Amino acid sequence: MEKEEFLAVYRHSMAHILAKAVIELFGKEKVQYAIGPQIENGLYYDFTLPRTLTADDYKMIEDKMREVIKRREDWTCKEVTKDEALELFKDQKFKTELIQELPADEKITIYYTGDDYVDLCRGPHVSNSQELMNVAFEVRSISGAYWRGDETKDQLQRIYVTAFADKNQLKEFKKFLREAAERDHKKLGPQQELFMFDETAxxxxxxxxxxxxxxxxxxxxxxxxxxxxxxxxxxxxxLSNSKLWQTSGHWGHYKDNMFIIPGEKEDESDYYAAxxxxxxxxxxxxxxxxxxxxxxxxxxxxxxxxxxxxxxxxxxxxxxxxxxxxxxxxxxxxxxxxxxxxxxxxxxxxxxxxxxxxxxxxxxxxxxxxxxxxxxxxxxxxxxxxxxxxxxxxxxxxxxxxxxxxxxxxxxxxxxxxxxxxxxxxxxxxxxxxxxxxxxxxxxxxxxxxxxxxxxxxxxxxxxxxxxxxxxxxxKASFPFWLSPYQVGVVPIRTEHNEYAKKVVDALKAAGIRVEVDYADKNMNEKIKAFKTYHDPYIIVVGDKEASEGTVSITVRGQKQQLHDVSLEKLVEMCETMNREHSNELLTTAD
CATH class of the missing domain: 3.30.930.10 (Bira Bifunctional Protein; Domain 2)
Known part of the structure; x- marks a missing residue:
């Protein structure tokens, strides 16, 4: 098998291990198990359970799964008739629903893991649980899900498990997840004051x-x-009248996904839609x-x-x-x-x-x-x-x-x-x-x-x-210069430097540079820290020396060394160049 096929078989088999473990933990009479496919990086299984699971249950589930694997039980595939399948799963409502929808002459296969767990499945699977001994896995999360994605049907608990062929692959994936979490736009966007949501919309x-x-x-x-x-x-x-969407075909093919406003008449021809x-x-x-x-x-x-x-x-x-x-x-x-x-x-x-x-x-x-x-x-x-x-x-x-x-x-x-x-x-x-x-x-x-x-x-x-x-x-919210919300933050060291800071700000604004400045009477490092929090690409510090010489000192985002004695004209030129070229890289030299 190709690598991806190999992983799919192992992950699908691990889904059966998960289901068997959960049934043993909570009791066969108290568990309804729905479906459990392999997915990218792992697997999940949906259940109705006697109580709501929490993160405190992760280890318990993992330990039971390892216990099941260590039994080295055989996996047996068996072909059954529709009537036999209905009898076998008569106490499992979700399995019964799936079976009832199958044609009468459908080839139905079931898989036993040991003697006491059976699942409705096309396979393929491992032949014995010992083949899963080296699989590295962790319960990743638990979430709510509706049976067949329909919010009018039963609400289930979905257990996600991450699974890889060995511990090193799992370790690398967890590293990726940590990095992805640090980059999460839902966290960074509000932190950087880029966007927000409200429950009213x-x-x-x-x-x-x-x-x-x-x-x-x-x-x-x-x-x-x-x-x-x-x-x-x-x-x-x-907004347009429904007649437009009927002609385009959207009314017939996309109506359920449209925001519709009824008109004065009950006739849909008087409806409008966004x-x-x-x-x-x-x-x-x-x-x-x-x-x-x-x-x-x-x-x-x-x-x-x-x-x-x-x-x-x-x-x-x-x-x-x-x-x-x-x-x-x-x-x-x-x-x-x-x-x-x-x-x-x-x-x-x-x-x-x-x-x-x-x-x-x-x-x-x-x-x-x-x-x-x-x-x-x-x-x-x-x-x-x-x-x-x-x-x-x-x-x-x-x-x-x-x-x-x-x-x-x-x-x-x-x-x-x-x-x-x-x-x-x-x-x-x-x-x-x-x-x-x-x-x-x-x-x-x-x-x-x-x-x-x-x-x-x-x-x-x-x-x-x-x-x-x-x-x-x-x-990671550190955008290229040309794209950054504010491209330059200006920091006058003391209030007596505000006049020259304003000259710097005006020169940048005249060149179309997005600039922000803090004229407040407070510590310079506090001002710099604020602009760094917003990931401004350039932070300009001006004091006595800069004001007297008509220069600036530049702190470039991500660089330890400052650029000193940069003329105001050169600063504007550097900023204009990065805007014009839509460069991904910040200019780190005034040469």
Whole structure:
């Protein structure tokens, strides 16, 4: 077996060990066990138990699991009929429900661990518990979960276990977890006064002054690149009548995820909805006047607020929110412009991700079960994207995710890795032959005929909120100079140096540098500490010498040595250079 297959078998088998251990701890009559799959870095199992588990129970569970493993019991696979399975699991409601849904002639397999524990499972598993003797594992956490993810069904307790082939791998993973915890944007964001949440608007972030400066710096960078590539920015309504969403197909395919406002009539035609996507806005702008082939490619970009309903348990800081801004762009092209346009989009992605030092790869997602439109049109669209990816990456050098496309067209997802090696799905490029058809979009072709354009939906950041959350963790809130909320903190040593400090501040502001200053009559080190807490890239200290010579002393973030006797003009030049070049590195010399 390949390494990942090997780990999957061991982790899946460990899930059965976990279930058996929990049943022995609490008694067979008091435990209902649901499902227990292997997952990345370990496994989990869902239960209903006679009491709520706490962190104090972790060791007890681990010790019982080790006891079960040391018995070196055989694992036996047996094929049974549906009736036999129902009889075997008659006291287990979750297993019974799963079995009842199976076809009458379904091949059902069960696995025994020893003689007293049996589970409904396809396998494969180890042949004897002794094969698990060297597996390094720990109970990682316990959380609530709903049966089958449905909040109307039973609430379960989910026990997560981390499991690796040996102790060294487990040790490295725990080190990774500690580092990830230190970078957690949900902790760093509020600490750095970037954003906050309030219970009156779940999953809808408030951007605080420092965070909004960062947000707009990122947006300004994005706008500059898109202007170079011929995009025009638009904005559209947040609320639109349901008729718009019915035409687009969202009402039929996405209604449950939309915030809906009933109108005066009970008829849904009088309903309004907060937009979950920007594409209908771009379509109506395109249709606002007659278009010809000379207008194509027609590129519009949009960063309006969009809203999507999420279950409360799925909200996760900036990573999973209900209100966000997506760096949307919609391009209308002729069929023979598709390849060049998508290649240009990929060049934009390379430019943007490269600025942050982030590598990325591509994944093609194909027709889902609830697709809209003609299969022949879908086949054509998928073939077009495969041809482009083969040209850009080479055949076989990208992933294919069957059945995960949008309901109106196949897509290319752009996945990048951060400083911890974690992979994130960020940008997306979706080819759409359906919405132009639904909205009767046309253009006058060069040959005098009227034709239908092809629509490309695309985003590079995806959600700006989510991207900023990733950046917070990637940089540990120590952002590059050009992106930092405040780029320079100015510290006058004493109040008599405030006048010169103001001259420094004014010179920086005139050059577009984001600067903050503390004129208060307090200890210099206290002021410096405050700016360091906010991770300001440059901290400028001015005293008698600097005021008399027209210079500054610079403390560079992360550097022990100060830069002394730097002229005010040179300071401005250094700051302007880092802003212009969008450098990831701070200038540490005035040469």
């Amino acid at each position: 779940p999953g809808m972030p408030y951007w605080l002054p420092r965070g909004w400066k960062l947000f707009n710096s990122l947006l300004s960078f994005w706008r500059g690149i898109h202007e170079e590539h011929g995009y025009q920015e638009i904005s559209g309504p947040i 937009k979950p996507m920007n594409c209908p806005n771009a379509i109506l702008v395109y249709k606002s006047r007659l278009r010809s082939y000379r207008d194509l490619p027609f590129r519009v970009a949009q960063v309006d607020n969009i809203h999507r309903k999420e279950k409360s348990g799925e909200l996760n800081g900036l990573f999973r929110v209900q209100m966000f801004r997506q760096d949307d762009a919609h391009i209308l092209v002729t069929e023979d412009q598709i390849a060049d346009e998508i290649k240009d989009i990929m060049s934009i992605a390379t430019q943007i991700y490269g600025t942050f030092g982030l590598s990325y790869g591509a994944e093609l997602s194909t027709r889902p079960d609830d697709f809209m439109g003609d299969i022949a049109v879908w086949d054509k669209a998928e073939a077009s994207l495969k041809e482009i990816l083969n040209d850009v990456y080479g055949e076989g050098n990208y992933e294919v995710n069957e059945g995960d496309g949008a309901f109106y067209g196949p897509k290319i997802d752009l996945k990048m890795k951060d400083a911890l090696g974690r992979e994130w799905q960020m940008g997306t490029i979706q080819l759409d032959f359906q919405l132009p058809l639904n909205f009767d979009m046309k253009y006058a072709a060069q040959d005098g005929t009227v034709k239908q354009p092809v629509m490309i939906h695309r985003a590079i950041f995806g959600s700006l909120e989510r991207f900023i959350g990733i950046l917070i963790e990637n940089y």
